[in-house]
Amino acid sequence: MSKQAATLIYGRSGSEAVSEDSPLVPSLTSLIGSAPASPLEALSDPALPVMPAAPDLTGTLLLDRYCLLRKLGVGGMGTVYEAEHVTIKKRCAIKILNPEFAHRSELVERFLQEARAASMIGHENVVEITDFGATPTGSVFFVMEMLVGEDLSETIKRSAPLPWSRVAGITMQICRALQAAHDKGIIHRDMKPENCYRIERSGNPDFIKVLDFGIAKLTAEDGSSGRLTSTGMIFGTPTYMSPEQAQGERVDHRSDVYAVGVILYELVTGKVPFTADNFMGILTKHMFEEPPAPSEAAPEAGVLPEVEALILKAMQKDRGLRFQSLRELMDAILDVGTDAAPVLVVPERRSRPNTGPTQFRPRTAPITLPTVETPTRRRSGVFGVALAIAAMLGGGAVALYGMNAAEATEQPVPKDMPSPTPQVVAGPAPVEAPPKVEPPPLGETPTKVDAPPVAPGPVRVVLTTNTPAEVFDAAGTSRLGMSGAVGVALTGAGPHQLLLRAAQHEDLAIELKDAAEGQQFEFTLKPKAKKQGVAKTTKPPKDPGAKKPPVETPQPENPGSGTKFGLKDPFKKMGG
Numbered sequence: 001m002s003k004q005a006a007t008l009i010y011g012r013s014g015s016e017a018v019s020e021d022s023p024l025v026p027s028l029t030s031l032i033g034s035a036p037a038s039p040l041e042a043l044s045d046p047a048l049p050v051m052p053a054a055p056d057l058t059g060t061l062l063l064d065r066y067c068l069l070r071k072l073g074v075g076g077m078g079t080v081y082e083a084e085h086v087t088i089k090k091r092c093a094i095k096i097l098n099p100e101f102a103h104r105s106e107l108v109e110r111f112l113q114e115a116r117a118a119s120m121i122g123h124e125n126v127v128e129i130t131d132f133g134a135t136p137t138g139s140v141f142f143v144m145e146m147l148v149g150e151d152l153s154e155t156i157k158r159s160a161p162l163p164w165s166r167v168a169g170i171t172m173q174i175c176r177a178l179q180a181a182h183d184k185g186i187i188h189r190d191m192k193p194e195n196c197y198r199i200e201r202s203g204n205p206d207f208i209k210v211l212d213f214g215i216a217k218l219t220a221e222d223g224s225s226g227r228l229t230s231t232g233m234i235f236g237t238p239t240y241m242s243p244e245q246a247q248g249e250r251v252d253h254r255s256d257v258y259a260v261g262v263i264l265y266e267l268v269t270g271k272v273p274f275t276a277d278n279f280m281g282i283l284t285k286h287m288f289e290e291p292p293a294p295s296e297a298a299p300e301a302g303v304l305p306e307v308e309a310l311i312l313k314a315m316q317k318d319r320g321l322r323f324q325s326l327r328e329l330m331d332a333i334l335d336v337g338t339d340a341a342p343v344l345v346v347p348e349r350r351s352r353p354n355t356g357p358t359q360f361r362p363r364t365a366p367i368t369l370p371t372v373e374t375p376t377r378r379r380s381g382v383f384g385v386a387l388a389i390a391a392m393l394g395g396g397a398v399a400l401y402g403m404n405a406a407e408a409t410e411q412p413v414p415k416d417m418p419s420p421t422p423q424v425v426a427g428p429a430p431v432e433a434p435p436k437v438e439p440p441p442l443g444e445t446p447t448k449v450d451a452p453p454v455a456p457g458p459v460r461v462v463l464t465t466n467t468p469a470e471v472f473d474a475a476g477t478s479r480l481g482m483s484g485a486v487g488v489a490l491t492g493a494g495p496h497q498l499l500l501r502a503a504q505h506e507d508l509a510i511e512l513k514d515a516a517e518g519q520q521f522e523f524t525l526k527p528k529a530k531k532q533g534v535a536k537t538t539k540p541p542k543d544p545g546a547k548k549p550p551v552e553t554p555q556p557e558n559p560g561s562g563t564k565f566g567l568k569d570p571f572k573k574m575g576g
């Protein structure tokens with residue numbers, strides 16, 4: 001398991017295999033074993049003792065019927081063994097809670113919740129749990145179907161980028177498993193390739209089983225809602241963590257949608273969207289950075305525009321802009337390769353942390369560390385404390401941006417300080433928020449983003465279009481990127497002549513004068529007259545000079561800068 005893919009609990013990985021070299025990430029077993037008084041203590045004490053490994057129970061007979069044959073692996077909470085039911089001679093896997101945790105009722109509860117959640121879902125793509133019990137030493141265990149195969153991270157390591165046909169098949173199964181969980185009110189909250197086991201079944205070598213509902217949240221009427229999460233212990237896995245989760249806000253099923261978006265990204269590109277030297281860096285990127293377009297991250301992978309669009313939509317920072325359910329994501333996957341238009345990705349302008357001191361609004365009060373007295377505060381405290389530590393280590397900017405948007409925008413700005421890039425940040429929608437996105441009030445969105453003076457080097461501009469469009473050079477031969485929040489890099493001196501091309505729309509030639517870094521322009525592509533059998537994926541024209549489309553230049557006094565996007569229903573598919 002990679003370091004970045006490790007589950008954070010009090011800021012630490014949940015796997016034995018994870019290195020512990022991050023200064024902010026002490027050992028999980030240390031943390032649980034020493035029962036830190038607060039997340040701050042946990043994160044800041046590098047000298048916590050290391051918990052001894054659980055004894056090897058190979059050969060032990062449990063409940064007079066399960067014989068432990070060999071250790072399969074060790075996770076954050078327990079050890080998994082291959083076992084055999086001695087009467088019916090059936091192989092199974094048994095996960096035993098590490099005995100050191102057996103006296104901690106909340107950890108026992110979390111452990112059994114994994115079994116409870118998975119059995120409640122009862123879906124062919126979720127690992128089957130068949131039994132549970134207590135060990136002679138007083139710990140607890142549960143019995144699962146034995147999976148023979150490998151987890152998806154291994155597949156990715158070896159074979160990604162995977163062809164779309166495989167990606168679609170794998171992802172559909174993950175979506176079905178999670179949709180079944182969501183239908184039962186269960187949110188996984190820790191989706192990652194390591195928790196998707198790939199086995200061979202009925203001739204399908206890519207049959208997927210979703211595992212590890214250990215930090216799943218039960219929101220159904222089972223009485224356990226929020227209980228486990230309120231301990232503040234459970235956090236998630238940075239590489240796949242939604243912005244709202246990274247921010248310590250309440251999660252809902254759309255956090256799983258985001259994580260599946262990241263997994264999809266990795267399957268089609270072989271890379272994760274955000275990497276950094278430490279967990280904090282990754283979390284910050286999830287909150288503030290647009291993911292690099294998959295087609296740019298892996299140009300060799302030939303990512304289809306509609307696949308790119310659906311990945312970026314699943315990964316929208318504002319959960320109100322994502323697919324509102326895994327069902328919607330599945331529909332979009334099934335639409336790939338058909339005449340359906342790509343899904344719409346709404347540009348999001350989130351200010352990202354920046355090291356330039358004049359880019360930041362100074363705090364007028366010292367950073368207050370969150371207390372850990374109430375469940376809610378404890379939950380958000382993990383991240384808050386980590387940010388505070390980052391601030392102490394010189395990352396004050398990160399700490400500022402770690403505050404909630406309301407707090408951040410309330411900070412007074414001195415007159416002599418230039419305005420930062422417009423900060424839009426749509427905070428995560430309230431839990432169980434309705435799927436519709438509220439458009440911004442008319443006139444509030446700036447018609448044109450204030451931009452710094454024109455830079456001599458390459459500049460990245462954002463082209464917002466009424467339908468996801470590919471951006472080419474004027475000749476239509478060299479693809480520069482896609483419209484949308486990721487932006488397109490322009491090199492050389494302007495004016496820049498470009499060509500916008502979208503499925504089932506007329507090509508649009510545009511000219512950008514004085515383009516500056518971060519500037520946004522809006523264009524409307526005209527739908528082609530509908531005819532049957534139009535290919536969805538467009539290619540550069542064979543003879544680009546043959547038919548030149550009209551050139552459109554954005555009007556400086558009315559460029560819109562994304563306003564129109566906000567007024568449209570982002571969940572409605574555009575075009576045919």
Ligand SMILES: Nc1ncnc2c1ncn2[C@@H]1O[C@H](COP(=O)(O)OP(=O)(O)OP(=O)(O)O)[C@@H](O)[C@H]1O
Binds near residue numbers: 007016075148194
């Ligand atoms: N049903 C199963 N069949 C076969 N192998 C399994 C099964 N369940 C888990 N394993 C393997 O056992 C090892 C440990 O699993 P476990 O779920 O404890 O790890 P983990 O995901 O790192 O833990 P956690 O996220 O709870 O900290 C992993 O290598 C996993 O692949």
